[in-house]
Amino acid sequence: MRALLIRELRLALRAGGGFGLGLAFFLILTVLVPFSVGPATTLLGTIAPGVLWIGALLACLLSLDRMLALDFEDGSLDALATAPLPMEGTLVVKALAHWLTTGLPLVVAAPALGVLLSLPAPGYGWLVISLLFGTPALSMIGMFGAALTVGIKRGGLLLSLLVLPLYIPTLIFGADAARRGAAGLDPTTPLLMLAGVSFGTIALLPFASAAALRMNLR
Amino acid sequence: MMPDLGKYAVEVMSAYAVSLMLLALLVWVSVARGRRARSALLQAEQEVHGDG
Amino acid sequence: MSLWEYANPVKFLRLSERVLPVLWAGAGICVVGGLLWGFFATPDDYRQGSTVKIIFLHVPSALMAINAWFMMLVASLIWLVRRHHVSALAARAAAPVGAVMTVIALATGAIWGQPMWGTWWAWDPRLTAFLILFLFYLGYIALWEAIEDPDTAADLTSVLCLVGSVFAVLSRYAVQFWNQGLHQGTSVPVATGERTVSDVFFVPLVICMLGFGLLFLALVLYRTGTEIRLRRTRALLARGARSA
Secondary structure, three states, rough: OHHHHHHHHHHOOOOOOOOOOOHHHHHHHHHHHHHHHHHHHHHHHHHHHHHHHHHHHHHHHHHOOHHHHHHHOOOHHHHHHHOOOHHHHHHHHHHHHHHHHHHHHHHHHHHHHHHHHOOOOOOOHHHHHHHHHHHHHHHHHHHHHHHOOOOOOOOHHHHHHHHHHHHHHHHHHHHHHHHHHHOOOOOHHHHHHHHHHHHHHHHHHHHHHHHHHHHHOO | OOOHHHHHHHHHHHHHHHHHHHHHHHHHHHHHHHHHHHHHHHHHHHHHHHOO | OOOOOHHHHHHHHHHHHHHHHHHHHHHHHHHHHHHHEEEEEEEEOOOOHHHHHHHHHHHHHHHHHHHHHHHHHHHHHHHEEEEEEHHHHHHHHHHHHHHHHHHHHHHHHHHHHHHHOOOOOOOHHHHHHHHHHHHHHHHHHHHHHHOOOOOHHHHHHHHHHHHHHHHHHHHHHHHHHHHHHHHHOOOOHHHOOOOOOOOOHHHHHHHHHHHHHHHHHHHHHHHHHHHHHHHHHHHHHHHHHHHO
């Protein structure tokens, strides 16, 4: 399992692996927002938690097809399917690698981008915490979408259409926690719900994803 | 004949119009596709029986 | 080796040929009759005026929007467990019907709420949940279209339907949580359909609900027949191409 994780990380981090693209996209999106809604700091501060959440979500989305498509094309997915590690475990490891190389950097970068959007002072900590709790769910749900669409040529758009509605509960609770935190209110309830969603997806979606992948590999 | 819909006439009429049009469209498309499928199947069956 | 896969498809088509005329007729009578009754013969609501007449469209369509997805869920499970092609094709056939029902529910719900809310759309929890359901329908239909092998498509869309169902329920609660927090007490009774309906509205409403239900059944049976015939045609042509 560890060997697989190291392999995944190495693949993602080498040149051409796409590492950093998510971060760059997150930055660019954040920069675009004031151009579209105007530079008024009060407005930006109000929408900052939500915008940063959407930015993180979209940055995750963009790197999803990378999770499985490359291995599918060169046949390594078939090899992994016959490996002693069960498919469910393989997919969890892959999702973990995705989170470490995509989600986690977004969490780290978020406060800096919060500065750009005049995020209110109490909001920084809660933004980071909400993203920390929520981005694993984004990776796992994304893994499910990737498993469904892995065999489809140019399936990226379909992947987005399938995954974005599934992201809605995570987004609702995560962004709400960030907003409450920024407003100085207590974000415990949405954070707990968010944690629940993340745990639930990590516990259950590997099975659905493995089933979908097996169907595609047949 | 027409009931007095009062100030909400536009809303009520448009709700009914939209709904009925959508239903009609759905039925029409389904039936058209069904007819095409039926004739395509007949044709395919004839071809197969014709050769066999 | 027979031309027709002798299991369910034949029996299904035979049964539907017999049952469909009755279903179409029943649906037509109930929908038309119920709507006419509701439109012409019911009084206005003291608060909502004549817009209450929209209830005869909104509630039945919303009901069917949810029932359609539930039927797809059951059909998907049957496919995954028992591999009856008719079941998978029935789920595929039902999806566009459910999607249209959802759109009707959304449109009538929004129009109904307009006089109350002052805008053509408000993020009322119920309407928002239906909007999310519509997105699920779109994704499901798109996945069927995107996959070439029919059996794999049936498999994958079934898994999507299962997972989607869980997320649909989860979203329903998330959306309630999401809107409650912002607007205390603006959940408009309009979109619920659970408001106590007085007898005067109740009977035509039930007739409309029955009518929409029969229409759904008729459409799904008819469309499943279409899917079966299309599948059969493909098989015949493939066999013909092979022997040519």
